[in-house]
Amino acid sequence: MSYLPNKLFQDRNILQQSYNYRINRFCNEIVLYFSKNCKFLKEIGIQKINTKIVLTVTAKMSNRILFEDEYQKLLQNDPFVKEYSFLKSKGAILETDIFSKSFSDSFIEKLSHYYFAPKKTKNRYLFKYLTYNENITTLLTNNSLWFSDPNSFNDPFDCRYKIDADPLDWEIIEFYYGKDNAQTQALPFEDYARAFIMPPKDQFLKDLEEHHFMNSFSKQQGVCCFTEKYDNKLMWAHYAKDATGLCLVFDTWKDVEKEHLVFSGDKVKYRNSLVKKFYDGSGYFEITDILYSKNKIWTYEHEIREHIRIEKGQTDRAVSFDPQSLVGIIYGAKMNKKHKETIKQLTSQLDKYNIDHIDSYIDLQNNSIRLKENQLKLP
Numbered sequence: 001m002s003y004l005p006n007k008l009f010q011d012r013n014i015l016q017q018s019y020n021y022r023i024n025r026f027c028n029e030i031v032l033y034f035s036k037n038c039k040f041l042k043e044i045g046i047q048k049i050n051t052k053i054v055l056t057v058t059a060k061m062s063n064r065i066l067f068e069d070e071y072q073k074l075l076q077n078d079p080f081v082k083e084y085s086f087l088k089s090k091g092a093i094l095e096t097d098i099f100s101k102s103f104s105d106s107f108i109e110k111l112s113h114y115y116f117a118p119k120k121t122k123n124r125y126l127f128k129y130l131t132y133n134e135n136i137t138t139l140l141t142n143n144s145l146w147f148s149d150p151n152s153f154n155d156p157f158d159c160r161y162k163i164d165a166d167p168l169d170w171e172i173i174e175f176y177y178g179k180d181n182a183q184t185q186a187l188p189f190e191d192y193a194r195a196f197i198m199p200p201k202d203q204f205l206k207d208l209e210e211h212h213f214m215n216s217f218s219k220q221q222g223v224c225c226f227t228e229k230y231d232n233k234l235m236w237a238h239y240a241k242d243a244t245g246l247c248l249v250f251d252t253w254k255d256v257e258k259e260h261l262v263f264s265g266d267k268v269k270y271r272n273s274l275v276k277k278f279y280d281g282s283g284y285f286e287i288t289d290i291l292y293s294k295n296k297i298w299t300y301e302h303e304i305r306e307h308i309r310i311e312k313g314q315t316d317r318a319v320s321f322d323p324q325s326l327v328g329i330i331y332g333a334k335m336n337k338k339h340k341e342t343i344k345q346l347t348s349q350l351d352k353y354n355i356d357h358i359d360s361y362i363d364l365q366n367n368s369i370r371l372k373e374n375q376l377k378l379p
Contacts, residue, residue, distance in 0.1 A: 019090060021166040023048070024278040026083055027113045028285060030055060030074070035115050035286045037070050038063075042119075043103050045111040051091040058099045071096060105272055113278065118266035118292045118305075121252075125376070126226040126263060126304055127330075128248045129239035132339045136246070140346055140353075143326070144318040145261065147222030147308050150291075151214065155298065157274065159218070161290050163209045165279040172204055179211055208279060221291065222310050222317050226250070228302040230330055230378065231360075231369045235301060240332050243369070246343070249328030249356075249376065250321070260322040261306065268303040270296045323352035328376050330358045333369060 017025075027046045034044050034057065043058040059067050074080055084094065108114055128145075130136060139145065150159035167175075173193050199207070227235060236243045252263040275293050277285050291307055308319060329347075331340050347353045358374040371378050 017168065018166055021280075022083070023053070023087065023092065024112070024164065024166065025280045026087060027053060028278045028280065029080070031113045031115050032284075032286055033074055034067075034070065035117075035288070038067060039117070040066065042117050043099075044113075044115040045103060045108065046113040047110050048112050051093055053087075053092060053094045054097060055094065056097040056099060056103075058102060061100065064098055067098065108271070109273065112276075114275075114289065115286050116269060116289055116292075118269065118288065121228055121265040121267055121304055123228045123265075124251060124253050125230075125327075125378070126228070126250045126252055126265070127230040128224075128226050128250070129235050129245065130248065131239070131241040131245040132335065136343065137346065140343070140350065142318065142320070143323040143352065144320045145224050145306075147224045147306070147310075147317045147319055149218050149317070150221055150223055151218040153223075155294070157295055159221070159223075159290055159293075160213065161209065161275040161277050163205050163212070163277055163279045165205060165208060167204075167281065169198065171281060172198065175204075175208065175211075179207070212279075217287070217290070220310050220312075221287075222308040222319075223291065224306045224319070226304040226306070228304060230371070232300065232302075233369060236332060236369060243332035243334040243360075243362075244336065244339075245332050246335065247330040247332075248326060249330060249358075249378075250325050251327045252325070254322060254325045254327075256322045256325060259320065260325075261319050263325070264306060266292060266305055266307075268292050268294050268298075268301075268305055270294055270299045272296055323350075324354065326353060326355060328356040328358055328374065328378075330360055330371065333360045333362045 027048070031044050031046065034041060038057075038059075040063045041057050041059055043056075045056045047054045047056065057067060075084075084092075103111075103114075103116075130139075135146075153159065170193070173196050174189075176196065177189055177192050229235070230247050230249070236245075236247075240246060250263065252265055256262050269289075269292055271293050272295075275290050277290075279285075292305060294301075294303065310317065329343065331343075344357055347355050347357075356375040358376070358378070359372045360369055361372065363370045
């Protein structure tokens with residue numbers, strides 16, 4: 001089903017909002033529309049240059065006609081037409097541009113609204129570093145992976161985003177009234193509003209992002225992290241406890257039954273700045289770029305992410321994987337022999353696995369972590 005911006009400017013008394021608000025919400029709806037209807041677009045960006053709104057997309061030559069067709073559908077959509085007519089009366093002009101190559105970092109910095117579809121890895125094998133603990137037994141016994149709440153990530157900026165908003169005073173008051181519900185539930189809104197002290201805009205945006213992230217975004221998202229690299233020294237140190245842990249090897253080319261995790265192989269995009277989102281009060285915006293963006297200091301991780309949506313009331317974040325997709329276990333160069341034998345014994349008792357057990361070692365001559373001979377032919 002096509003996504004059409006039928007909610008566009010039909011709620012929250014949009015006519016009271018500023019011109020800047022209406023421009024931003026208009027741009028936000030355009031990005032939402034094309035991100036839903038044009039999965040072939042790799043990037044969508046909007047740059048505001050004086051009175052011009054320039055919609056730029058990345059598309060293959062073969063998909064350009066499809067994009068133009070979808071653009072014409074948008075131009076004929078009634079709510080869109082009405083709002084665009086108003087903006088044009090104020091001097092706004094909507095233009096389009098199509099790139100064949102990815103946006104540069106400098107171009108992305110100029111965009112007021114930006115969306116990207118994650119690139120797919122070309123690697124057959126994905127790797128997951130783990131510390132040795134009791135969770136390993138649960139993972140292997142149940143052939144399940146844990147999809148974490150983004151709020152638990154070690155990087156405090158991971159999955160965080162900046163919010164741009166242009167609310168009316170009563171909307172700010174309404175936000176704090178709802179946010180402080182436990183204290184205000186016995187207090188009528190009118191009384192709360194009379195005593196309310198308006199915060200600086202920066203403080204409001206900070207409180208808004210924190211509240212939205214903690215109470216909506218993070219609770220509804222589950223993320224499991226992998227990498228394209230099995231020999232990264234920093235990752236062996238950070239995620240496998242100084243190479244005393246292990247690294248799982250998953251084969252993404254295996255045919256998987258529907259009840260198991262299907263690896264998408266979506267790559268993280270490394271950026272210079274946080275994702276920025278325009279907030280119109282509904283709390284609805286495209287989140288793919290939030291989930292798959294990290295700061296460039298993490299580029300060395302070559303991270304791949306798998307994502308699920310957590311339903312309200314759901315407490316179990318474990319997702320089963322096809323045991324046949326787990327094809328190898330790489331043991332850290334400093335792993336305890338007893339721990340290694342425990343894992344080997346456990347997997348040998350579970351008929352569902354056919355695992356190549358691979359030892360690693362520290363190669364001082366080449367300043368690297370190397371693998372001993374293995375059936376997977378990993379160098």
